[in-house]
Amino acid sequence: MTEKKAVLNVTVDESLAEQVRETAKFEHATISSVVERALRQQLAWELKRIDGIRAIEEYYDQHGWPTAEEMAEAEAQVAEEHRLIDEARALMAARDHAGQAGGGDIA
Secondary structure (H helix, E strand, O other): OOOOOOOOOOOHHHHHHHHHHHHHHHHHHOHHHHHHHHHHHHHHHHHHHHHHHHHHHHHHHHHHHOOHHHHHHHHHHHHHHHHHHHHHHHHHHHHHOOOOOHOOOOO
């Protein structure tokens, strides 16, 4: 037995509406089915995110929320990880560029 359908009126940007129309045409599907699938996928992700936030809040409620100092330390650690990633990407790009130009190896 199929689930009863509800009617929702939504307003979207014209560019998004055109993408929905193009997708429906390409898939030989209705606009409603394209929108329903996209909405279902997005809501599944949103519900997982909300569950995660609730779990974190529950943990903090039970074990205590991080102090300002702990948050600052965590943010500094994340910033350092981002710096290392950027450094590694720059080194890889330089190696790729040197290899394409026929240059020597970059350490």
